[in-house]
Amino acid sequence: MADxxxxxxxxxRSGVSTATxxxxxxxxxxxxxxxxxRVRATVAELGxxxxxPARGLASRRTxxxxxxxxxxxxSGEAEEESPLYVDQVIRGAERxxxxxxxxxxxxxxQTASGRQLALSVAGKVDGLVVLARSLPDEDIVAxxxxxxxxxxxxxxxRGGPDFVGADSRGGSRAITSHLIEAHGHTDLAFLAGPERSxxxxxxxxxxxxxxxxAGLPAPGAxxxxxxxxxxxGRQAMSALLARGRxxxxxxxxxxxxxxxALIALRTARLRVPADVAVTGFDDIAAARHVTPAxxxxxxxxxxxxxxSVRLLLDxxxxxxxxxxxxxxxxxxxxxxxxxxxxxxxxxxxQASEPEAPSERETDREQPG
Amino acid sequence: MADxxxxxxxxxRSGVSTATxxxxxxxxxxxxxxxxxRVRATVAELGxxxxxPARGLASRRTxxxxxxxxxxxxSGEAEEESPLYVDQVIRGAERxxxxxxxxxxxxxxQTASGRQLALSVAGKVDGLVVLARSLPDEDIVAxxxxxxxxxxxxxxxRGGPDFVGADSRGGSRAITSHLIEAHGHTDLAFLAGPERSxxxxxxxxxxxxxxxxAGLPAPGAxxxxxxxxxxxGRQAMSALLARGRxxxxxxxxxxxxxxxALIALRTARLRVPADVAVTGFDDIAAARHVTPAxxxxxxxxxxxxxxSVRLLLDxxxxxxxxxxxxxxxxxxxxxxxxxxxxxxxxxxxQASEPEAPSERETDREQPG
DNA sequence: GGCTACTACGTAACCGCTTACGCAGGGCAA
DNA sequence: TTGCCCTGCGTAAGCGGTTACGTAGTAGCC
Numbered sequence: 001m002a003d004x005x006x007x008x009x010x011x012x013r014s015g016v017s018t019a020t021x022x023x024x025x026x027x028x029x030x031x032x033x034x035x036x037x038r039v040r041a042t043v044a045e046l047g048x049x050x051x052x053p054a055r056g057l058a059s060r061r062t063x064x065x066x067x068x069x070x071x072x073x074x075s076g077e078a079e080e081e082s083p084l085y086v087d088q089v090i091r092g093a094e095r096x097x098x099x100x101x102x103x104x105x106x107x108x109x110q111t112a113s114g115r116q117l118a119l120s121v122a123g124k125v126d127g128l129v130v131l132a133r134s135l136p137d138e139d140i141v142a143x144x145x146x147x148x149x150x151x152x153x154x155x156x157x158r159g160g161p162d163f164v165g166a167d168s169r170g171g172s173r174a175i176t177s178h179l180i181e182a183h184g185h186t187d188l189a190f191l192a193g194p195e196r197s198x199x200x201x202x203x204x205x206x207x208x209x210x211x212x213x214a215g216l217p218a219p220g221a222x223x224x225x226x227x228x229x230x231x232x233g234r235q236a237m238s239a240l241l242a243r244g245r246x247x248x249x250x251x252x253x254x255x256x257x258x259x260x261a262l263i264a265l266r267t268a269r270l271r272v273p274a275d276v277a278v279t280g281f282d283d284i285a286a287a288r289h290v291t292p293a294x295x296x297x298x299x300x301x302x303x304x305x306x307x308s309v310r311l312l313l314d315x316x317x318x319x320x321x322x323x324x325x326x327x328x329x330x331x332x333x334x335x336x337x338x339x340x341x342x343x344x345x346x347x348x349x350q351a352s353e354p355e356a357p358s359e360r361e362t363d364r365e366q367p368g
Numbered sequence: 369m370a371d372x373x374x375x376x377x378x379x380x381r382s383g384v385s386t387a388t389x390x391x392x393x394x395x396x397x398x399x400x401x402x403x404x405x406r407v408r409a410t411v412a413e414l415g416x417x418x419x420x421p422a423r424g425l426a427s428r429r430t431x432x433x434x435x436x437x438x439x440x441x442x443s444g445e446a447e448e449e450s451p452l453y454v455d456q457v458i459r460g461a462e463r464x465x466x467x468x469x470x471x472x473x474x475x476x477x478q479t480a481s482g483r484q485l486a487l488s489v490a491g492k493v494d495g496l497v498v499l500a501r502s503l504p505d506e507d508i509v510a511x512x513x514x515x516x517x518x519x520x521x522x523x524x525x526r527g528g529p530d531f532v533g534a535d536s537r538g539g540s541r542a543i544t545s546h547l548i549e550a551h552g553h554t555d556l557a558f559l560a561g562p563e564r565s566x567x568x569x570x571x572x573x574x575x576x577x578x579x580x581x582a583g584l585p586a587p588g589a590x591x592x593x594x595x596x597x598x599x600x601g602r603q604a605m606s607a608l609l610a611r612g613r614x615x616x617x618x619x620x621x622x623x624x625x626x627x628x629a630l631i632a633l634r635t636a637r638l639r640v641p642a643d644v645a646v647t648g649f650d651d652i653a654a655a656r657h658v659t660p661a662x663x664x665x666x667x668x669x670x671x672x673x674x675x676s677v678r679l680l681l682d683x684x685x686x687x688x689x690x691x692x693x694x695x696x697x698x699x700x701x702x703x704x705x706x707x708x709x710x711x712x713x714x715x716x717x718q719a720s721e722p723e724a725p726s727e728r729e730t731d732r733e734q735p736g
Numbered sequence: 737g738g739c740t741a742c743t744a745c746g747t748a749a750c751c752g753c754t755t756a757c758g759c760a761g762g763g764c765a766a
Numbered sequence: 767t768t769g770c771c772c773t774g775c776g777t778a779a780g781c782g783g784t785t786a787c788g789t790a791g792t793a794g795c796c
Contacts, residue, residue: 094476101488
């Protein structure tokens with residue numbers, strides 16, 4: 001841990017100037033092969049690690065992209081279970097960044113100190129990916145004035161930053177249509193997430209799309225509302241049954257709620273999928289392990305992470321190009337709970353059927 | 369995206385020097401309340417975000433810690449399933465860093481470019497956590513000469529960097545003892561992971577510890593060997609049965625192998641736990657969802673991540689202190705597969721019994 | 737009144753790189 | 767021979783902060 005050596009020492013010991021050392025390290029041109037080898041040898045000998053800050057300061061490029069995400073796994077225990085969403089996104093981002101020679105700086109916002117944290121991160125990176133609602137809109141706007149920002153999963157209005165997301169509405173429509181067309185359902189209900197959740201709204205909209213497309217009447221509002229938790233799903237389902245309403249198919253806002261619904265239905269001695277079909281959304285790990293295995297819609301989380309970083313890097317390279325959006329298709333995953341039987345695959349079975357609202361790119365929109 | 373404003377503009381507009389701006393931002397002393405407010409207002413007005421690189425260069429402190437981990441989820445599909453290990457560690461690290469005002473830079477090594485990547489990261493951070501075998505030992509040694517390093521889960525010999533890990537051996541001993549003492553088993557076998565895996569070796573050692581402690585003979589080698597995959601576990605178990613060996617309890621090197629063993633046993637029409645008890649190691653998410661639910665040993669992954677960052681930050685603050693090690697206790701998780709019945713808890717049931725090889729800290733060892 | 741101590745700042749020297757610019761020497765065409 | 771370009775390198779001016787040091791002004795005390 002002797003003080004890190006500097007480019008000056010390297011230069012002196014190899015009998016060249018710092019400019020030449022820098023050029024050799026950058027791999028560019030402007031030096032002879034002999035010089036290159038001499039410098040390289042010295043670097044190895046000294047174990048010189050160039051200072052990132054110095055490099056960043058001089059070149060205005062840190063080689064780091066930031067990823068800000070909401071800290072869901074609050075204080076409690078249940079954290080292990082919940083969102084591998086975020087983890088997948090992180091991995092995807094890491095992959096895309098690494099393959100471009102950059103690294104990823106991650107930070108979870110705790111609602112409270114969010115702004116402070118985000119600013120601190122913003123100063124250290126070349127650009128920022130902001131996942132979902134991890135930051136108030138006004139903060140995002142503020143930050144995007146000093147560093148390129150890509151919003152992931154939650155878009156801002158016109159003039160806002162670039163956007164990457166999944167086609168929730170299309171996915172919801174697809175799984176609803178599947179219930180209608182493949183299983184002949186005509187009496188369907190939607191179990192929504194929290195009132196003002198954009199995700200939940202999109203999914204409900206897709207649900208309605210499918211009903212209308214099939215010539216069925218679409219409800220004005222979800223049949224019941226939960227909070228995206230298993231407990232919430234159970235309560236919502238119970239409430240629905242208590243009201244004497246017993247649809248033949250339940251489309252849930254997410255997997256947790258669907259799992260809650262399964263419990264409520266079992267409690268009510270109803271069989272799934274024989275008496276009532278159930279579907280979820282997200283394809284969390286537990287979805288394939290519950291009984292019956294949950295049919296659901298998968299969002300390509302890892303790829304979302306990758307794409308958002310790629311888009312960000314593009315943006316950094318071309319700060320003044322028009323706004324871009326990337327919407328990736330979701331994937332319909334049919335298991336037992338919708339009524340499908342399992343064509344057992346090599347790994348223990350799970351039939352899936354790629355639904356294809358093909359990827360839309362770049363809704364160019366001049367900044368105004 | 370107008371060019372980021374600098375401290376000079378802030379200083380000029382608030383009629384003070386850059387030194388004062390810097391002091392106000394640092395929150396220290398040496399300025400009047402009026403000046404403070406004036407500077408703060410200007411900062412807000414300009415939307416000034418201090419440059420991380422500049423700050424880092426001047427203060428020799430980037431406020432970033434690096435985390436290097438092996439990129440397991442290779443190219444294929446199965447990645448979703450596998451190790452949320454790493455994810456938990458990442459989250460833990462993020463948490464510890466954030467609460468200390470730092471951020472985490474992550475990078476996965478792809479075996480190939482590992483060294484290059486690690487050096488690039490090393491230059492950008494104040495210190496580095498290296499998870500498991502994500503880097504060859506010699507690279508770790510080289511890097512640790514220019515930046516503080518904490519090794520997570522895999523320790524180096526004497527004189528190596530600080531270390532944080534879980535008590536694998538103790539955990540393995542605990543679960544084996546549980547099979548012996550709580551369920552009266554005397555005929556136990558160990559299904560090992562890859563030959564040269566230190567993890568597997570530790571766990572086998574713990575298995576032997578428990579046997580010896582109970583006065584039972586300890587085998588010289590594992591009864592069968594797999595590769596830490598489900599398929600490997602299945603084959604190892606089948607091979608064992610094919611040899612005519614049918615122990616009453618199987619202690620597996622990890623959960624995946626245990627799940628493979630469950631399959632092989634079911635194929636052989638043996639009941640678990642009635643005919644044969646089975647245990648795993650790691651407590652992956654699937655462990656609680658298989659049938660029967662898998663008894664296993666949990667490593668506190670998130671906490672390992674937290675502790676390694678905390679230790680790293682300590683080290684950064686005191687570069688010359690003696691080497692330190694932190695070993696966290698593992699936790700015995702008893703479910704159905706060992707023969708325990710489930711005392712159903714509020715969330716659907718899982719009895720666990722904290723085993724307590726109490727945390728050892730600081731095996732001081734003066735650097736030689 | 738003179739001295740010390742303290743507060744509230746300003747000045748300017750770094751921190752360790754990158755890179756625009758300049759310059760010497762050699763090759764080559766006119 | 768002169769003029770020009772190209773290669774291979776050195777010089778030095780930043781990049782945008784932090785911070786040691788200096789200084790003016792004020793207060794407190796003898």
